[in-house]
Amino acid sequence: MNTAGTTPGTGPLLEIEDLRVTFGSPGPRGRGRVVRAVDGVSLQVGRGRTVGLVGESGSGKSTLGRAALRLVPVRSGRVSLDGRDLTALRGRALRQARRDMQMVFQDPYSSLDPSAVIGDSIAEPLREHEGLSRRDAERRVKELLDVVGLPAGHAGRYPSEFSGGQRQRVAIARAVALNPSLVVCDEAVSALDVSTQNQVINLLEDLRARFELSYLFIAHDLAVVRHIAHEVAVMYLGHVVETGPTDRVYDSPAHPYTQALLSAIPASHPRRAGTGTRMLLSGDLPDPADPPPGCAFATRCPYAMDVCREAPPATTPVDGGGEVACHLQTSGPTLAGRTLDAAGVRAERDGSPDVVPAAVRDAP
Amino acid sequence: MSAPTATTTLLAVDDLRVEFATDHGWSTVVAGTSFSVGEREIVGLVGESGSGKTVTGLSVLGLLPRGVGRVASGSVTLGDRDLLGLSERELRSVRGNEVAMVFQEPMTSLNPAFRVGDQIAEAVRLHRGVSRRAARDRAVEVLDLVGIPHARRRADEYPHEFSGGMRQRAMIAMAVSCEPRLLIADEPTTALDVTIQAQVLELLAGMQQELGMSVLLVTHDLGVVAEVCERVVVMYAGQVVEQTDAVELFDHPRHPYTEGLLAAMPQLGSRGQRLSSIPGRTPEPWGMPQGCRFAPRCGYAVDACGEPPPLVTARSGHLSRCHRHDELTLRGAR
């Protein structure tokens, strides 16, 4: 048990191994729907690091974040925080373990109790885990408000008196109150206006440095993730299809889905509109209760080969760091050893993205 | 690069003032907004929450919630007709026919109890007075046009059987089914994923080309504007603060608020740097600053900003509501 990752203080802070989360039940005679929201995911978050988790709605990224915090039932697999197996904890032990892992939710309008003053919401973790006296808790709340840039005198106000950005600051104050090691940010800035969004991102970065936090930063906004994350994991239909250092993933994505996601980012200037090589995906996400056999992305992948529809791809390392789960890395002879990026660009320039997959399919 | 005067004006909104019932009485949420949309032009109406952009879009079609919102003054002209002067009955013949609307959340605009194809066919019959069969064919035709595979079969399905992206396509199909002259799209891609957003924007631009209609795209996202819009109207706190052609706006903004928005746009490759933002928050309708409404958040504010600035021509085809538009050199998008 002394291998890296199981000893406190060394190895990754959060380690997720082959995690599965399902919703629904098979029902009598298998008529029910079982949605495999998270389907065999392994992921690590290092100490003081920010890992961005991206993917479309329905990809399971939010469920993965919640499962990491044991907020949804885990079907199988393991989650450990600082070497401690969270999946084995129950009841009181689990509640106590929660002081080290906190969450910032997407909607600042519903994550704060509307009938409690914000000071009460921020004090909740302090009351629960530190048993602070009323006066001590009040003092800590004032300090925390100051940390997140809100006037200390506002502790007695109700959430409805604040704007979305201010509420998110309150939620962040509550999340860092116990000085946790891990904070899961679930679309924490998506509901905010552009002008306030950046304020909150700056705050999150300040806090990471100040409290040595690690973030699992779940977002659909790829530009925000590129700014904040050291590493990125891309999810599709319950699977992590690609991981790696942020720059590597953004500069030379190894998975066709990552490519498609990145190419869909809107231009930042009208003059650049339509100049990139946009890889438009056809169709939508498949039904997660009835995922395709083989690679989950095969139904929408412009490079899909026969093998993609038959067997799930193995995970292989990528040059420049990280891993990818794609048959093109292992079974695509004409593509092996080359980055997909180059292949994708060529396909796009030829005007027919079908050219490459056809070539691949015909190869021995 | 077309100045607003170069094309024939299709929609002209002039000095529009809209009030909403709030806990503080009737509050002005749109204060004297003026802009126009030319024939075959895609215009972006940009603003954050509380800017009044959505209310402006709704007012054009007389869709303000009764008893909650009302147009206090101003005019909305489509071609040579004053839309605000029309009766509810006359407005109904304009809606969906000459002007169509697409909303952010397609599920709320499609009736869950009826088949998608029937809903589109009904709109066609209502405005075109064609036979049931012809309307039905038209419905399938437009579903096919917006790229819904197996359109004839899918027309028989109910809205809940469509995915989010498909529903938005169906909404667009319904909107274009009567070949409107103007399409008002209110945050049509905000609820969608980025890959689907790219599809829908492509579709909107394609439809605009194919049908030769004009589009008023209401959005908070400058990236969406950059993708498809030719001209941009920027709203802040119920007023138009800047209006010009898209490239010009991104290169040479003439209002500090626009500069702030552009600077706040997510940039690739900015890790380690602090992100730029606009301090403070949008004022509430009942607490508007006396002078320039942006002044309390503006880094360039001077004493003169205590007076409300007019919307003036800063350059040919470029309007700005800033006292200092000619002395400031503002940064555009990178």
Added chain:
Amino acid sequence: MTTTADTTAALARTAPVAPTRPGFWRRFRDNRPAFVALVVLALLVAASLAAPLIAPYSPEAIDVPRRLSLSTPDHWLGTDSLGRDTLSRLLYAGRVSLLAAATAVAIATVIGVPLGLLAGYVGGKPDWVLGRIGDVLMTFPAIILAIAIIAAMGPGLQTAMIALGIVYAPRLFRVARAATLQVRAETYVEASISIGTPAWKIIPRRVLPNVASPVLVQVSVMLAAALLAEAALSLLGLGVIPPTASWGVMLGSGFKEIRSTPLLVFWPGVAIALATLAFNLIGDGLRDALGRRTRKADS
């Protein structure tokens, strides 16, 4: 545009906070019918409480020679078949009737609301079992079920109130459960769970305050129903036992003289109607005043 952390934070600090909407009391008061109803109810309650002080006669003072009199300077509202003063009896009866209604609803609340919170929060089997028990109880008309319970336990005011409490409990259970289900799905409950707060603290601290509004509305409407039910049971001789006066008892004894002295049914009838209407209007007022603020119209 300077946007360092310090200026941002400083500006966030000075940022104006939206003016709060008029408080609950202000909103309730602006609702004319509800406010008038509250005043009427307050007067009724005050008069009943002050009965020993303001009643001109003892409610049980018999004065046979002046029986069944109409309004006279001595007896403003007349007398009944035993010559007892109607006004005095009405005032004393109000204490019994209002207290009885309040007791019944209090019993229903104590049973229904905690179980509703539990069922809604925990879900699963407990929810299913409690829900079915409630369904069974609610298939019987309230009055019939109350009569059955009284039949088993013997007549009397206390039994009648317990019976009514049991009959009404499933209604409050349903309201509390439905509201709890909604609150349970709110992110702030998930936030409390993620903090590590145990359920037995989350339910009273985070759930109860947020289900209070619908429960309160239901309670006020239920008070009206309980008042009527008390009258009905007493009228049937299953509730308050004479000579104690309640509005229902007065109504019942008045019926015997309805041909000669219809005023005897009129006055308790007015009292019951007034109180019932007041409770209902207050319920409406609460509903409006407690309703969640809808988000602002514009994006």
